[in-house]
Amino acid sequence: MLGRRTARSVVAVATASALVMTALPAVAGGSGAVLRRTGFGVPHVLAGSYHAAGVGAGYAFAEDNLCLLAQEIVTLDGERARWFGPGDGNLEADLYHRWINQTGVVEAALASRTGPSRNARDLARGYADGYNRYLAETGVDALPESACTGAGWVRPITELDIWRRVLQIADMGGAEGVTDLIAAAQPPGTPAVASRTAPTGLPDVLGGGIGSNAVGLGADATTGRTGMLLANPHFPWQGSRRFHQVHITIPGELNVSGVSLPGLPGVAIGHTDRVAWTHTVSTAVTVTLHRLALTPGDPTRYVVDGQTRALRRDPVTVTVRQDDGTLTTVTQPVWSTPDGPIVAVPGALPWDTAQAFQLRSANAGNLRTVDQWIGMAKARDVRQLRDVQARLLASPWVNTTAADVTGTAFYGDLQVVPHVTNAQEERCGLGDLDGIPVLDGSRGDCAWGTDADAPVPGLFGAGNLPTLFRRDVVSNMNDSPWLANPAAPLTGYPAIVGSVGTERSYRTRMGLQLIAEGIADSGFTLPELQAMQLNNRNLTAERGLPSVRSWCDSAAPAPSAPASDGRAVDLTAACAALAGWNGRGDLDARGAALWRVFVLRLRTSPWTVPFDPADPVGTPRGFDATRPGVITALADAVRAFAAAGVPVDVRLGDAQRYEGIGVHGCDGREGCFNVITADVTRPATGVQHGSSFIMATELTRSGPRTRTLLTYGQSANPTSPHHTDQTLLYVDKEWVTERFTEREIASDPHLTVRHLP
Missing domain, CATH: 1.10.439.10 (Penicillin Amidohydrolase, domain 1)
Structure with a gap:
């Protein structure tokens, strides 16, 4: 009954x-x-x-x-x-x-x-x-x-x-x-009235708050002999880059579920009944700087191949609210060439009587992303998905990792990339600023080229960009395409896309290790893929904690060491905290917060064996706490906690919080796969960014089986019942079982329906 x-x-x-x-x-x-x-x-x-x-x-x-x-x-x-x-x-x-x-x-x-x-x-x-x-x-x-x-x-x-x-x-x-x-950017002698603070360099516009993990599994890496995908973008937990989850069905035309950013129609990361995909921030550089040689006596004109051209001057008027609530206006011109705006950084990118610098972006005018997402959602397999991306090249600054129901996995860095060849950069390069190439803008042969298969001028076409199809695995954790699959390294792509044969991040190494362990253990099931995402393992802790504990034991009963300023610091409490920690970023961990601050303060290498491109996952290795500067960093970390009034053995869930809720996870710079970024010496500041939308999908012949977590909930409104409901799930390492079919949707006990005629 x-x-x-x-x-x-x-x-x-x-x-x-x-x-x-x-x-x-x-x-x-x-x-x-x-x-x-x-x-x-x-x-x-x-x-x-x-x-x-x-x-x-x-x-x-x-x-x-x-x-x-x-x-x-x-x-x-x-x-x-x-x-x-x-x-x-x-x-x-x-x-x-x-x-x-x-x-x-x-x-x-x-x-x-x-x-x-x-x-x-x-x-x-x-x-x-x-x-x-x-x-x-x-x-x-x-x-x-x-x-x-x-x-x-x-x-x-x-x-x-x-x-x-x-x-x-x-x-x-x-x-x-x-x-x-x-x-x-204003001509010499003209004050920049609209720039309240002089910039000091190019900001880390993408790295400051965005990253991701992606794992695509093929039939040879799954127990069900089908495709599986783990999507794990690391985006901010506040503001206009919070994901919103949605499922869109147009019968006979489109059936796609996943997430998008505010104001972006469609599904950017998600799955259909046959294909699943996700994106990770790429190492490809999407902008270049061009040094313009100015006409003597007129800093608003520049010379290309001996021909003089005028900078474009567009006066712009902005309305400004004063402290007393009254409104006034500020007018200042924006200067540009046909390829982009003039930019200035005092000392680094000066606009003086001899030179100015122009920024060119490969994404200027790029509105192709919505069509690409529609096309990807209509693809029947990953090869069709690749063809859509190759034709449109709309991805603005991300790689793509995908898997399909046939058991094929795909990785591709098919995105907008300025057509600057290695030879051209060597011929025209004037150095770089914060990783952005600076090219000689006085020569026409230093302008971007164009591939025949590029959809718009100035880009590399898909034929020059790295892609990989596999029946076992592909992945990306924000390093270059080189080790999308360590068994089949990608090489030969332009240097502006990324490096080859260089040291991988701790997070990439942790991810590749977790993947290899999962495949070796008879392949992945969906629950195992979910468990891998939330296990909170920490590479530097696994490799370095025994050595630090050994130093503590040798220095007992009263371990101490000088901080960077030479002053001795008592490390007794720090050693005790690390002695009782299991090395993971779990909610109740004591010692995890201290380890994070310690690792982020390391200024010298703790490794005795340097990076070896023949063993990129295993090196560098040999953590030695007795190397110069290592224990100094631990002393500096202890001082940071003391200055903040936070105990070194603070429970991680008390130091890392969102809307008053303690959350697990750790910093990618420690070597954590499940990234949560927060200043643990200032718990009141809360989570900055990290695992935001998590999706584990198994593409079976009878339909997709998907588990999701939107770690901060559907709504940014604190009064909404869906503001932190999924945060509480995340804390308990529980997932939402997605409802994709009409029968699954109709059987949901919480179902509500509204007709929008």
């Missing part, structure tokens, strides 16, 4: 299923969408057209996170200084975005021959319409999140706003990431 709660659930499911069946004729006719939500607030959009699919996805996102996108629209409008004041880079960002808007960069890209398809445009227009529908139904004054309730800067959005957002994300590693350098 059914209990009362079970009976209510059955009735609710039956009612919801009936609503779906009632709506299906309208969906089939393309006139609307059905928005279903299952457990943990995961939206499933059933639509009859790309526009209707966009409506459902945009509406669902707005319900969960409208404030996140509304704030980004303020950025894209160039109005941050108007609403939030000129600080925090707002004035510089406004100058750049106003320049982009008034020069029509996005409009020109939309109208170009490589502009978005009709389906992509319909999807984007629908996304804006869905967002606007929720906003109109709710009203600005009744929005559920206090961050934007009643805010004057919240407005309806347009399709153009969506494409501006697409370009913003694509060019995150280009001009979008250096707006302060653009603001600082």
Whole structure:
């Protein structure tokens, strides 16, 4: 006999299923969408057209996170200084975005021959319409999140706003990431009124808060003899780069589930019934700097092959809110060449009477990503997925790892890469700044080339970029393509893509070790792949903890050592903490936080055996705590904890928190696969970034079996029931069993249904 709660659930499911069946004729006719939500607030959009699919996805996102996108629209409008004041880079960002808007960069890209398809445009227009529908139904004054309730800067959005957002994300590693350098670029003797703080270098625009792990398994590496994928992007836990989960179905056309970023229509990382894929940040450099030789007596003109050209000057006016709430305006020109803006860093990239520096980004005008995601979602296997990527080359700064139901795994760094050959860089290179090549802009033969198979000028085509198909495994943990599979190293690609034969990161080595162990143990099952992701093993601890403990034992009963300033530090408590630690970044670990700060303070190598390209996973090795500087770093770490008032044996879950919830995981720089980045000496600052969306998928002949975790929940709104519900799952190392088929969706006891005609 059914209990009362079970009976209510059955009735609710039956009612919801009936609503779906009632709506299906309208969906089939393309006139609307059905928005279903299952457990943990995961939206499933059933639509009859790309526009209707966009409506459902945009509406669902707005319900969960409208404030996140509304704030980004303020950025894209160039109005941050108007609403939030000129600080925090707002004035510089406004100058750049106003320049982009008034020069029509996005409009020109939309109208170009490589502009978005009709389906992509319909999807984007629908996304804006869905967002606007929720906003109109709710009203600005009744929005559920206090961050934007009643805010004057919240407005309806347009399709153009969506494409501006697409370009913003694509060019995150280009001009979008250096707006302060653009603001600082003014002719000699002219003050840069819109640059409040002089930049000191090129910021780590991608490395500062983004990374990822990806593992694609083929039939030879799985017990089920099929394809499996582990997706593990490491993105910020706050702000406009939080993932949002969605499942989009257009019957007979599209059926894809996964995540995307705020304002991006479609699914960027996810799976279908036959293929699963994910992305990792690539080592490929997507921008170059060009030193312009200026005309004597006129620093606004430059010379190429003896011919004089004028820099373009675009005056830009920005509205600025003063401390007393009044508004004023600031006007400053943005200077550029046809290839990109002028940038300046005092001392490093000066604009003086002889030279100026221009930034060129391979992602300028790249709106192809939405079409690529649609094409990937329609691929029947990884070879078709590769063909879509090769044709569009839309991935802005990421590798792709994928697997399919045939048991084939794929790795490809098929992304936008400036066509700068090794020979050209040697011939034209003037050095580099923070890893960005500086080329001679006074010579026409130093401009980017173009491959015949490139979709737009200036890029390497797919034929010059690394790809690999395997029946065992491919992976990437943000190192170069070289060891996507250690048994079949990738070589021969341009140096601008990445290195070959160089030392791998601790995290890459940990990942390759975990993969090899899993394959050796009769291959992976889905639970084993999940367990590998959350085991919190730490490479430097596994290799170095015995040596540090040995030093502690030899220095007992009162171990001490000088810190970097020469002052002696008592290490008794530190040695005790490390003696009781199992070497993993688990929630209750004591010693894990100390080890992290210790490793990050190491300034000399602790390894006795150096890196050997013939043994890239096993070297360097031989951690020796007696080497000069090693115990000094431990003393410095102890001093850091003392200065912060945090005990060296602090429980990791008390030092690493999100919304008051302690979380497990550790820093990739320690050699952790399950990355969580947080300043453990300042617990109040919380988690910065790390494992964000985690997806383990097994592609069986009877359909996909998928487990997911959105570590910070679907909603950034603290009052939402889906703000930290998945955080609590993550803490307990539990997963969400994804509902992909109509039967699975209809049987969810938490199912809700809404028809959006």
